[in-house]
Amino acid sequence: MNERDYLHKLLDSLPDLLAALILEGQKNIKSIAIIPRDYHFEDSLNYVLVGLRRAGKSTLLFKRAQDLVDKQNVDWSQIVYLNFEDERLDGFQLADCNNILIAANQLTTKKHYFLFDEIQNIAGWEKFARRLADQGESVYLTGSNSKVLGHDIVLRLGGRYMTKYVAPFSFTEYLTAKKIPHDKLSVLDTVNNGQIRAAANEYLCYGGLPESIILTDKRNYLTSIYQNVFLADIIVRNKIRNEKAISLLLRKIADTVIHQVSYATLYKNIKNMISTVSRNSIIDYIDYAKDAYLLFSTKNYFAKFSERESSPKYYFTDNGILNLFYLDKLPALLENLVAIKLHNKYQENLFYLKSQKTGIDIDFYVPASKTAIQVAWEVNDTSKEREVGNLIKLADNFDEVENLIIVTHGEEAEIQQEDKIIQLMPLYKFLLMR
Known part of the structure; x- marks a missing residue:
């Protein structure tokens, strides 16, 4: 008797x-201490939460349940939580x-x-x-796959659900989890400022997956998450036979970050x-990873549509x-x-700028805030000419840009050249920006 027949019998x-x-599930959710995150739910809407494995989607569900009980007088008996990765539901x-x-x-x-x-x-779950x-x-x-839980599925659900992307911890959430104050006054405190800078360095190297924060061996944990994803x-869900090819592809993409x-x-x-x-397989593999x-990915704002699609810049959703x-x-x-910070806020409305005609080469452009951003580990004589020069050239030729920023690891200054002002901003301050 196969498993399905056995289930029918029971x-x-x-x-x-x-x-x-x-x-x-009700008992477990009651007992979990949850770190507040920067997400809001409307009572009148239904939601599809999507994002990388272990980014905190389930925890957001638990927090929503707790809030319904604590703030809206919902009884625990009304909370119906099921995890369809539970082997008891095979x-x-x-x-x-x-x-x-x-x-x-x-x-x-x-x-x-x-x-x-x-x-x-569950195949066909959207009908239910x-x-x-x-x-x-x-x-x-x-869910952890946009192919089955992305914008297309929202349309198939008849517009009755809103998609909410759940990212790994932002830096402010990361500091909250580590119990490091990060309000304006705390940032000015010498001791606290040192803690924030140290946390930014750790966040830079190990990312923001929530469970990694309390672990000593973060690298092994991150390796297990990557292998699971x-x-x-990627491999099992898309029935890929050429596992080595996609493994090499992801390594090549990691090598090309910033290009x-x-x-x-x-x-x-x-x-x-x-x-x-x-x-075509390479194109498919990239889509599967996304x-x-x-x-x-980000696309060149200056490029024609076909060029935008074929020559993006790729980034990973978690630094760790x-x-x-x-x-x-x-x-x-x-x-x-x-x-990551810009993408989590602006999603598809984040671009880079590159023009062969003018020689302009800008790491990030945000049309919504009219902001151009360069990234440099440090601004020395060599990098200053490139980073500052590109921003000045952009401002002279592109009226839509009003704010010019260079994000560095630790430097902070204001550079004035001609009538242009460029903010040199350390990483931790950039990550704390709203």
Whole structure:
């Protein structure tokens, strides 16, 4: 008897199993101490939480449950939490989903609040999620793959859910987790300022995955997370046979952080080592890594649409994972961290600027705030000419830019040249900016 037939035979007991899991979830969520994060939920909306594995999506679900109970007088019996990576739900399918409602109503007939972790493990789950929304239920979903939980799925859900991207800890959340004060007055305090700077250095190298903060052996933990994302969310989910090719590709992308790189260049580099790989496979592999929230990209604001798509700059969504590929590349880590902060705030409205005609080469451009940003580990005589020169040239030729910033590791100054002012900003201050 296969697993599915066995489950059917025990169908009458499935609601009891689900009720037991729901009660277990309520008990666990009650006992968890949660660090506040900078996310807000509207009571009238349903949500799909997406992002990298271990970035904190489940914890946000738990915090939402706690807030519903503590601040809105919801009873714990109304909280229906299930994690579909629980091995006790192996074999669970769409046809079984109505048993969740039966189990929930065994516990209470009051309004329910459904919190489902990694729901993409159930084929066709969106039909059940849409039915819940159509019936006026409150639903919160999480998943680690944009291919099945991204903008397309929101459309398939009939516009009844809002997508919320959950990133690893921002620097302010990181400081909160480490119990380091970071309000304006605390930043001015000498001792506290030293702690903030030290935390910025640690954050630069090990990133913001929440569970890594309290660990001594951060590198091994980050390695396990990367392997899990690589194998489960990229290789297995997309049924990739050429595991070596995509492994080499991700290493090449790590090497190209801070540089624009074309599909053709990446294909050529991988083809030299693995003759069986195709250009289309390289494009697909990159998409899979982005779907798993391992990578994101920025495009050249000055380029034509076709060129924007074919020659982006790639970054990793967590510095700790990127640093697994490096021995000593602090300047690349610095730019990647600046990219993370900007991307988390502006998403697709973040660009770089590069023009062969004018010679302008700017690391980041944010149209929404009319800001151009360069990144340099330090501004010495050599780098000053390049970084400052590019910003001045941009300001002289591009009226849309009003704010000019150079993010450094630790330097702080104001550079005035002609009628232009450039803010030289240390990393920790940039990371604390709202």
